[in-house]
Amino acid sequence: MSHLIVVPFILPLMIGALLSWVKDERISLQRNISLAASLALLVVALLLLSMAEQGGIQVYSMGNWHAPFGIVLVLDRLSALLLATTAMLALWVNFYALAGDDQRGRNFHALFQFQLAGINGAFLTGDLFNLFVCFEILLIASYALLLHGLGAERLRSAVHYVILNLVGSSLFLLGAGLFYGVAGTLNMADLARFVAQAQGDERYLLQAAGWVLLLVFGLKAAFLPLHFWLPRAYASATAPVAALFAIMTKVGLYAILRMTTLVFGGQTGAAAGFGLDVLFVIALLTMMLGALGAFAAGTLHSMLAYLVLVSVGTLLAGISMGSEAALTASLYYLLHSTWGIAGLFLLADLIAKQRGKLKGIFRTGAPLLTPARMGALFFVGAVSTAGLPPFSGFVGKLSLLQAAQGMQQGFLWVTVLLASLVVLLALSRAGSVLFWQHTGAIDEHARFSTPAFVSAVALIGSGVLLVIFAEPVLAFCQASAQQLLQSELYLQQLAGE
Amino acid sequence: MELWIACAIGGLVFCGVYLILRARTFPVALGLTLLSYAINIFLFSMGRLKTGQPAVIGTSASYTDPVPQALVLTAIVIGFAMTAFLLILSLRAYVILGTDHVDGSEKNKQEAP
Numbered sequence: 001m002s003h004l005i006v007v008p009f010i011l012p013l014m015i016g017a018l019l020s021w022v023k024d025e026r027i028s029l030q031r032n033i034s035l036a037a038s039l040a041l042l043v044v045a046l047l048l049l050s051m052a053e054q055g056g057i058q059v060y061s062m063g064n065w066h067a068p069f070g071i072v073l074v075l076d077r078l079s080a081l082l083l084a085t086t087a088m089l090a091l092w093v094n095f096y097a098l099a100g101d102d103q104r105g106r107n108f109h110a111l112f113q114f115q116l117a118g119i120n121g122a123f124l125t126g127d128l129f130n131l132f133v134c135f136e137i138l139l140i141a142s143y144a145l146l147l148h149g150l151g152a153e154r155l156r157s158a159v160h161y162v163i164l165n166l167v168g169s170s171l172f173l174l175g176a177g178l179f180y181g182v183a184g185t186l187n188m189a190d191l192a193r194f195v196a197q198a199q200g201d202e203r204y205l206l207q208a209a210g211w212v213l214l215l216v217f218g219l220k221a222a223f224l225p226l227h228f229w230l231p232r233a234y235a236s237a238t239a240p241v242a243a244l245f246a247i248m249t250k251v252g253l254y255a256i257l258r259m260t261t262l263v264f265g266g267q268t269g270a271a272a273g274f275g276l277d278v279l280f281v282i283a284l285l286t287m288m289l290g291a292l293g294a295f296a297a298g299t300l301h302s303m304l305a306y307l308v309l310v311s312v313g314t315l316l317a318g319i320s321m322g323s324e325a326a327l328t329a330s331l332y333y334l335l336h337s338t339w340g341i342a343g344l345f346l347l348a349d350l351i352a353k354q355r356g357k358l359k360g361i362f363r364t365g366a367p368l369l370t371p372a373r374m375g376a377l378f379f380v381g382a383v384s385t386a387g388l389p390p391f392s393g394f395v396g397k398l399s400l401l402q403a404a405q406g407m408q409q410g411f412l413w414v415t416v417l418l419a420s421l422v423v424l425l426a427l428s429r430a431g432s433v434l435f436w437q438h439t440g441a442i443d444e445h446a447r448f449s450t451p452a453f454v455s456a457v458a459l460i461g462s463g464v465l466l467v468i469f470a471e472p473v474l475a476f477c478q479a480s481a482q483q484l485l486q487s488e489l490y491l492q493q494l495a496g497e
Numbered sequence: 498m499e500l501w502i503a504c505a506i507g508g509l510v511f512c513g514v515y516l517i518l519r520a521r522t523f524p525v526a527l528g529l530t531l532l533s534y535a536i537n538i539f540l541f542s543m544g545r546l547k548t549g550q551p552a553v554i555g556t557s558a559s560y561t562d563p564v565p566q567a568l569v570l571t572a573i574v575i576g577f578a579m580t581a582f583l584l585i586l587s588l589r590a591y592v593i594l595g596t597d598h599v600d601g602s603e604k605n606k607q608e609a610p
Contacts, residue, residue, distance in 0.1 A: 129568055136575050143582060155590045156601035159522065162586055163599060166529050166579055167517065173536045173572055180565065181543035 002051065005060040005075045007044045008083050008120040012036065014114035017347070019259040024106055027254065034109035034353045035389040037096045038087070041116065047086035052080035053476070057490055058485070059126070067126070068187040074126035076481035076490065078331070082254060085335055086247050089342055089459070093443045096346050096455035097240040104149035104238060111148075115141035115244065122251050128176050128186040130257065134170065135220070139165050143226045145241045147234060157232040164229050168219045171200050171212055178209035183447065188262055189491050196266035210264055210274060219311055221252030226342060231293065234305035239349030242301070243342035243459070249312050250338060257321060257484070258318050261327075279320035284415045287313030291422035295429075298359035300348045303430055304341065310419055311337035317412060318400050325403035327481035332474055333396035336384070336466055340393065343459030344381045350374065351434060356443035362430060367438040369446040373453065373488060377460055382427040384463035392466035397440055399474070502542050509535035522587035522597045526580060533576040541569050 015037040022030050051058065052075055060073040096113065101107040117313065118138025125131050143165075146158050180186055182205045183194040198206050215226070222230040232247070234242050256279070263275040288311030297303035315337070318330030348360055350373055358365040368374055384391035397416060404412040466473060509531050516528025544562030552563040587597070594601045 129571075133571065133575070136579075140578065140582065150593075152594055152601070155586075155593055159599050159601060160587060162527055162579075162583055163529070166583065167532070169575070169579070170529070170532050171538045173533075173540055173568075177536070177540040177543045177565075177568075179539075180568070186564075288524075303532070353513050384545075 004047060005058060005073050006043060009117055009124060011041060012113040012117040016110045016117060017115060020107060030109045035094055038091045042087040042091050043463060045084040048075060049080045049084045052077045067430040068185050068190040069113055071130055072126040074122040077483050077491050078256045081480055085119055086119055088245055089338060092455040092458050093240045093243045096452050097474060099449045099452035101240050102236055110228045111141050111144050115145060119247060119251055127186055128179060128188060132172050132176060146237050148241055150237045157236045161233045168216050168416055172240040174210035182206055192263050192265060192487060193491060195468055196268050197261055204442060213259060214259055215257040216274060217252045221249050223282050223312055223316055224289055225432055227309055228404035231302050231305040234308060235302040239346055242345040246338050246342040248406060250334060261484045262487050276320045276322055277434045279316060283313050283316035284411060286417045291419035294426040296424050298362060298428050300430060303426060308341055310423060318395050321408060323403060324481045324485055326479040327484060329396060329399035329403050330475035336392040336396045336463060339459045339462040340381060340384050343456050346456040347377055347381060355447040356445060361435045362438045364439055366440050366443045369442055370448050371435055371492060378431055382431060382459040386424040386427055387436055390467060395467055395470050408440060498546050506535045506539050510550060521531050521601060525599060526583050526587060527586055537569050537572055542567050
């Protein structure tokens, strides 16, 4: 039992608590601690990744109370992969915030670390109620981060976001309570065993509980028709916050993945035929709606928010197909979309800062201060997001399309290709308005910050790296997918501990 | 006893949902509180309802399930913090936006016939 497993949860939590004691006037001290913590988190995440690569599933029992009576953290390939994705994203977002965005409100760095603690905890926990607690930690930090910098638009979107998520939390408790009432356990592996053996009335109760939880995770992942909060919230958030939120929808998708492959992963009892077909239809609709929304959006930021919806739809389609190839493609696409969209959010902020009062609105305005650099980076990000060769979006979408079988193949191909076309049109329109159509002189307040630009380059450039190292990355994703589908191994591991 | 508890939960949920749909921040906050009360009682009753039994194993022949009680305690603490946050947020929104509608504007109301 390695103590390293608990570090991604404990470290940000303690650093966050420490940072809330450091006064805002001592901003450089805050920045140093926060950046060092993000670096340390990345190192730990990479170590855990190599641990997961070598030796199966690792279980960490809190206080040495064994499952199912104690609370366990579980490290498998999937959680290690997501921890590393988060840590990488967090480091660059943190670096970007140092350019000045962290001073637009109070306690940015402390909240940032609390948010990371919640996200990492959600990825690690093997217990339904602890998943709830981690969700609440990441949510309350996200409420405050969403409001970072204040302003009317942020307040408006935050009221919606907070109320919706409070209703979501109540429903989460309802689902978890139902599970406990029927199965008498909240450990996910133990639940899976019970679900596979359930008979009679218990079957329907367990499925009802499963649907309630899917509803809650769907609200977090923002798929149709639970997506209404997302475009407004993401478009109004401060750039580093919006970029960090790129991982938030993935937390919901991760929980859905655990539900469909682990808790309802069996073929018997209440698990038989649970949910996947419905999720597939929802996924396609979400993808289409996101693409149309991106096309109709009037500002760069809200267009990017709708692109998040497209990626959620694409990922959900992969999860709902459920085969090894589809899950492999989804995991690869998850890496690509998290970093790519986050990078675009950062870039959008840099562009907006050079356009004076127009900010991200698609209207002819002053030329940019550094059009060549911004334009080139936007081009790479746009090509990657739309799924054109040679960048990572292409590899992800192609392997997803190849994974489809039977009836699903036709629907998936048509929807993915159509959505990609609409997204491509939206991105080209945005690019031509922002970089080619301009009048007058360069805005006098326009500025360019090299460190901030470097962060955007690093995140969008990951699309290039993901293609160069596509083979090892895809191999890891495939091994993760295999591990997910062999849920018996997961169950044995927990029973053995 | 089960019937009464079930009716109480149903009543609380009914009032909670009605208040949430009022779309004004203060009723919504009240509605969310009622909803979380309902959920708490529901969670509590998921350990089966018994009276006069200790939540400790081994001191008497029968006992009540202690796990839901621990869950409810956690849920209450989290719910309390979230409600406090929502109230502060609502006040801030009312002061800055000048309306207590959850959409942050009264536009919809004026457009209605």
